[in-house]
Amino acid sequence: MLLCVLGLPAAAGAASIQEQMAQFPAVKTAIEELVTANHILYDQGAVDGYGHISVRNPANPDTFFLARSVAPSSVQVGDIIEFDLDGKALNGDARTPYGERFIHSSIYRNRPDVNSVVHGHAPAVLPFGLTGTPLKPVYHMGAFLGAGAPVFDISRFARPDPDTDMFVGNPVLGDALTQTLGQGHYVLMRGHGYVATADSIRKAVFRAVYAIQNAIIQTEAMKMGQPRYLTAGEAAKSQQTIEKTVNRPWELWRQRVGGP
C-alpha cells in the first residue's frame, strides 16, 4: 500500500490483489474471468456447492488465484485469495481456504503450460473412475480426452494407511495426482471427481463442461453396444479445430450468468 502511495512499482506477489489489479490489466482480466468462470461452472453443472477453479497469476507465474472456501456460485472478486505454489496464502490472508487447494498448487508447480485448473464432482463422469471403463472421446467436443482420461486412485498413494478421507489435502497427494495427470488435461479421481486443466480459464471451463457431455453420450452409447471412439488421429485433429472456438460457448455461458 505504501509503495503505491509513493508511486513506486510494487513487485507482483508482494502487492495485494487490488493493487495488482490496478497495476496489471492482465491480472484484472484474469480475476474477473475467474469470478465469471465460477458462476458458469455452477450454471453448467460442472461444480455444485463444492468444486473450484483457479488461474495462474499472469503477472507472476509463481502464484495463483483461487476463491476462499465458499460455494462457486457465490464467488465475488473480494473472495479471491493469492497462493504460492505450495498452497500457502499470500498477503497475510487468513480467511479459510479450500482444503483441496493442493490440487491447484501441485499442478502449477509441475506443469508450466497450465494456467487454469478446475476441480469438481460432476456425477456423470464419476462412474468412469470406478469401473475401469475409460472415459474416451466419443465426439469432437471431447477430443481433448485423447486416449482416455487417467484415473487417480488415492489409496495407491496414501501411506501407511490406504484408507483416506478421499481428500487431496496436502502437497504429497497433490503431486501424486499431478503425476497421474501426466501431460494430459483431464484426470478422474476414483470415488471423488475430476480435474480439468488448460492454458486459459476459458479452455479449462470448456473441458470441464464437455467432459461431462462426453460422459453422458458415452454412457448412453454403451447401453446400445460398443461405442466407436474417435481414433487418436481424429482426436488430435478435431481438438485442434474445436479448441480455437472456445470463446463461442464462453460467450453464451457468460450471458446466462450475467458476468462482465
Ligand code: MN
Ligand atoms: Mn473435491
